[in-house]
Amino acid sequence: MVQTYGRPLRTRSEVAAFLTWMEDRGIAPQTRLGVLSTFRRVNPEQGAFTGHRIRIPSRSVFDDILTRAEVSKILEHLKINEDWYYPIFFLWLSTGLRNSEIIGLTWDCIDWEQSECKITKSLKRREDSNVLRQWGETKNKKHRIVPLTTGVLKMLQEHQVLMQAMNLYQPYGLLFLTKRTRSNLYDALLERVWKRTLKSCGIKYRKLYSQRHTFLSHTLASGNSPADVAAIAGHRLDELLKTYAKPTGALKLVEWS
Template identity: 50%
Template sequence: MGGRDHFINRIGRFDDPVAQARGQAICAEIWRDAQQGDLDLSLNRYRPLVEGRDQDLLNALRSLADDKRQARVTHAYRVVKRFGLPLRTKAEVDRFLAWMKAEGLAASTQSTILCTIRSVQPGNEPLRSVQVKVPARSVQAEVLSREEIKSVLDDLRSNEEWFYPCFALWLGTGLRNAEVIGLTWDCVRLEEGELLISKTLKRIGTATLQRVWSGTKTGKARVVPLSKQVVEVLRKHRETMQCLGLNTKDGLVFVTPRTHGHLYDSGLEKVWKRSQRRVGLAPRRLYAQRHSFLSHALAMGNSPADLAAVAGHRTEELLRTYAKPTGRVKVPTW
């Protein structure tokens, strides 16, 4: 092209008739598109597929997920892998969008996935040209009201007895996912009514269940206060674990009911959404527990600086992200 050779992909040896046929088919496809004015200058469209999948795209997304260790990148990799078809032409991209919609993925999620794919394939013109319209979301969407929180906790206490202590602590502290999953008993100070958050169990790249010990998001330890109600829930939970012979000295506070291994996001999300549906609520994501706790704590009149220290945020970031309407407005009287 333009006097330069461009590497497409290795398709076999020169003396292999099958490889020769593949090469001729690719050349014919490139020539046809060039004559029709539809040539993909990135040549991405012409790379051979592996079992019908665009292996170059999957490898690029996997490498990005291993490097970034961000949930959005990992999710994009899994969605593209599950889709199982290439994304090289406009028709293929349109089919991918229709498939994501049929899978029930929100418009914001679809947009994030497309953005992630574009970051590893900047020359993919069909992807660049498509946009997903994301409707404006209410700032209150992630915050449960006091009544909703009470109804969900009552349901969990009755129907998800094993997981109830985990969600009671989560809604009572607003911890991050990896902090809840990695909480150990040596960091629980029931007499003082507080937690020491100094470590987390973070997911390893694109692995669904594998996690590795790590520090906090900010790299600093912090102390999180507990209400009397949460302290009592943890006391009873520790007694239950002691009866089962589990480690209540420095072992994990919350474990799976069968294998007694660490918890994981997808399992917790199923329990969380299942409970919300039972009480007639539109299911929110797991992170809504952090949003709900911090928004209500702000509405109660707590100092933003104090809450930022508890949450592990800068004060301005806390106000920008978590200062959402809760319905708790104190009306002045004269």
């Protein structure tokens, strides 16, 4: 980001201009604060990085979680208006995979007989490009198994038939490709599809990652063992409960007889 900015950061005013530049580009306040904190950490003697205030807007714990009705509305809209990208968002909301994991899913990861998806690798963004990606390990460097519902398997079968008909299917190839260039997906493209879908559905904007939050929070709220949910999420149990055990708006109260 500093290289893209291309200007010196020697004085407090120059740093302030850089922070304004990030804000104008739509960089989130948390990210701007993280960049500034990194500056202070790597160069603690430089006074130009101190004295700047970045206001972090307050957020409700409900902000990241989509309701069941919102998910249904989103998927219905995608199926009709964004049919090329509908399968990835359907799978995303049904498994809670990380961005790089779902972008890097290959057909050999799908176990049709066991109704499972094997997460063994990811397709991570190259630091010098927003589009180009390179293969890597999962975030915690561990493999895991994510169960697939009957509805997800049916969708994947239909998607596979379509890819075969278009000569885009390869047994070890990517499940999902870009519509125009037939290359790997990337966050900026998915963000555009996601943003215009939420706008068309009249749903308040959430980040792409909210699909992971939504799946894991609703799965926990459905009464599943937190240990089981942590296993399919690729998290430690304490980390899962701290990060994803959020209100879903579907609380079931105890009723005494």
